[in-house]
Amino acid sequence: MLTCKQQVARSSDYLDGQLSFRERLLVRHHLMFCPNCRRFIKQMRLMSATLKKLPEPLPTDLEQTVERMMRERSR
Ligand SMILES: [Zn+2]
Incomplete structure (x- = not known):
């Protein structure tokens, strides 16, 4: 299992769909x-x-x- 630090390091690639299948599974699992x-x-x-x-x-x-946009969205 990934540590939170490893997870954070992968998160922008994860969101961009840049991770390999295996890495994506690791992130999902975490x-x-x-x-x-x-x-x-x-x-x-x-x-x-x-x-x-x-x-x-x-x-x-x-x-x-x-910040304002995010606040408005979370309502
Ligand atoms: Zn974590």
Whole structure:
């Protein structure tokens, strides 16, 4: 089983679909047993979905904008 650190190192590749079948299974397996990493992956997924929706050019208050969008989504 992966450690949380190994899991985190793979998470962006996991979300991008860049992992091999075997690695993906390892990540899934870890996520099944680790609520912390599940939450982390969920946040990363939300974050990347949110970033894709941002208008161009990027606002200067990017962080606040992302935070606001994430807050609105979680309602
Ligand atoms: Zn974990």
